Amino acid sequence: MNRNLIIVLGLVTTLGCKSNYDSGEELPQAQVKGGNAELIRNPESADGQMDTVNVATIKLDHTLFEFDTIKAGTVLSHRFPFTNTGTIPLIITDVKSSCGCTVPDWPKDPVLPGQSSAILVEFNSTDKYAWQSKPVTIISNAYPKPSELLVHGFVIGMATKE
Numbered sequence: 001m002n003r004n005l006i007i008v009l010g011l012v013t014t015l016g017c018k019s020n021y022d023s024g025e026e027l028p029q030a031q032v033k034g035g036n037a038e039l040i041r042n043p044e045s046a047d048g049q050m051d052t053v054n055v056a057t058i059k060l061d062h063t064l065f066e067f068d069t070i071k072a073g074t075v076l077s078h079r080f081p082f083t084n085t086g087t088i089p090l091i092i093t094d095v096k097s098s099c100g101c102t103v104p105d106w107p108k109d110p111v112l113p114g115q116s117s118a119i120l121v122e123f124n125s126t127d128k129y130a131w132q133s134k135p136v137t138i139i140s141n142a143y144p145k146p147s148e149l150l151v152h153g154f155v156i157g158m159a160t161k162e
Contacts, residue, residue: 055143056113057086065121067153074125079118080149084111086142094139095119101126102134102151121151128155 065078084090089110097104105120121136136149 055086056084056088056090056141058142058147059083059085064150069154070125072125072129072155072157077122079120081118083116084113087113090142092140096137098135104136123151125155
């Protein structure tokens, strides 16, 4: 029984992987117009050359929010404004923080060349004390990447969740 099963699986795998294109035939090219497919591109070619002209670029007004000294339990929000100074739309796919106390919110729609927007970062100091430094990483189609923001300051006392 096991031998028959192995033979059947081998035939299915062999026949299922058969290509309709023999050597010498040209593979069809995807014809995509509009949508996000035209927006997402890799500026680095297979030979290692970089196209640094036709890219999205994030120009952040600032990358550091220094909140000085706050009492534990305080929740702070800060906007990090930016402009797409590139030549194609900027797509931010994710913004990641180093811990659950720092929560980012970002534009979900493409930011067109020349347009400005902002990333909002909320820091909750509950269960925190002393110096706090929370990096936030922006994942996007921008070049160069990634971009990083930093929330930094000192927390006094120690409030805990109730």
